[in-house]
Amino acid sequence: xxxxxxxxxxxxxxxxxxxxxxxxxxxxxxxxxxxxxxxxxxxxxxxxxxxxxxxxxxxxxxxxxxxxxxxxxxxxxxxxxxxxxxxxxxxxxxxxxxxxxxx
Amino acid sequence: xxxxxxxxxxxxxxxxxxxxxxxxxxxxxxxxxxxxxxxxxxxxxxxxxxxxxxxxxxxxxxxxxxxxxxxxxxxxxxxxxxxxxxxxxxxxxxxxxxxxxxx
DNA sequence: CGTCGTTATATCGGCTTCCGATACAAAAGT
DNA sequence: ACTTTTGTATCGGAAGCCGATATAACGACG
Numbered sequence: 361x362x363x364x365x366x367x368x369x370x371x372x373x374x375x376x377x378x379x380x381x382x383x384x385x386x387x388x389x390x391x392x393x394x395x396x397x398x399x400x401x402x403x404x405x406x407x408x409x410x411x412x413x414x415x416x417x418x419x420x421x422x423x424x425x426x427x428x429x430x431x432x433x434x435x436x437x438x439x440x441x442x443x444x445x446x447x448x449x450x451x452x453x454x455x456x457x458x459x460x461x462x463x
Numbered sequence: 464x465x466x467x468x469x470x471x472x473x474x475x476x477x478x479x480x481x482x483x484x485x486x487x488x489x490x491x492x493x494x495x496x497x498x499x500x501x502x503x504x505x506x507x508x509x510x511x512x513x514x515x516x517x518x519x520x521x522x523x524x525x526x527x528x529x530x531x532x533x534x535x536x537x538x539x540x541x542x543x544x545x546x547x548x549x550x551x552x553x554x555x556x557x558x559x560x561x562x563x564x565x566x
Numbered sequence: 567c568g569t570c571g572t573t574a575t576a577t578c579g580g581c582t583t584c585c586g587a588t589a590c591a592a593a594a595g596t
Numbered sequence: 597a598c599t600t601t602t603g604t605a606t607c608g609g610a611a612g613c614c615g616a617t618a619t620a621a622c623g624a625c626g
Contacts, residue, residue, distance in 0.1 A: 368474055370612065370613075371471055372612085374558065378561060381566075385574080386575065387574050396561055405574090405576075405614090405615090406614050406615070406616085407613055408575095409575065409577080410576095410577090411612085411613090414612090431573085431575080432575090433575080442566075445562065448562075449562040452555055452558050452559050453559055454500065456556055458499055458500070459477075459551075459552040462481050462484055463484075463545075463548065463552060473583065473584075475584075475585095488603080488604095489603070489604065507587095508585090508586090508603090508605075509584070509586070509607085510583080510585060511604095512606080513583075513584080514584090534591090534592070534602085535604090536603095536604080
């Protein structure tokens with residue numbers, strides 16, 4: 361009977377998905393996250409490339425047609441990915457609301 | 464140079480700490496969390512008792528002087544625990560703000 | 567032209583955490 | 597008497613994070 365319906369995103373995955381509303385390559389994602397969080401979160405390479413693979417497997421991001429530039433591989437979020445982030449945002453709002461109600 | 468200063472709480476730990484602003488025993492924590500989240504989060508026994516032990520080790524909760532009632536063991540949050548939850552709430556607010564800015 | 571820092575992707579191993587399953591047992595309800 | 601609820605606890609598998617490590621192309625500077 362353990363329901364626990366929704367998916368819970370980790371901080372890294374959440375920010376990676378947010379970064380990919382515009383096409384971006386791996387290294388660019390790292391920089392964007394650092395910028396978005398004013399340097400508070402620096403996603404390590406191990407986390408990033410591992411997460412990219414699982415996100416591709418789940419269809420939450422896809423490889424973006426890169427300008428045959430070689431080295432860089434660009435990715436973008438999918439519609440499914442957008443739905444997942446939106447739901448995660450809802451969950452986060454609930455966490456904040458519950459925290460504010462008590463503290 | 465990977466800083467990543469702050470502590471990140473898992474959903475389970477966050478809610479356990481919120482539950483313990485008033486003394487409560489393990490089973491009561493499970494029920495309170497279920498109630499707080501309208502049944503969306505049901506913390507399993509494995510998660511709960513594992514988390515209680517690590518929280519005790521870290522000094523974020525302490526065992527509360529139970530009325531020698533036997534079976535039940537009550538716990539409460541410590542000042543350190545309160546500080547941790549407060550910081551987590553800040554982090555969650557940042558996640559929400561960043562999500563809202565993009566979606 | 568050589569060297570150094572940055573950009574860039576990728577894998578591995580260790581650690582922590584979550585959670586379902588399982589076990590045990592007292593209390594309460596029917 | 598029996599069943600459900602209350603209550604605590606452990607185990608093992610799976611997932612995720614991250615530091616370390618490896619590899620290599622690119623640009624800048626002397």
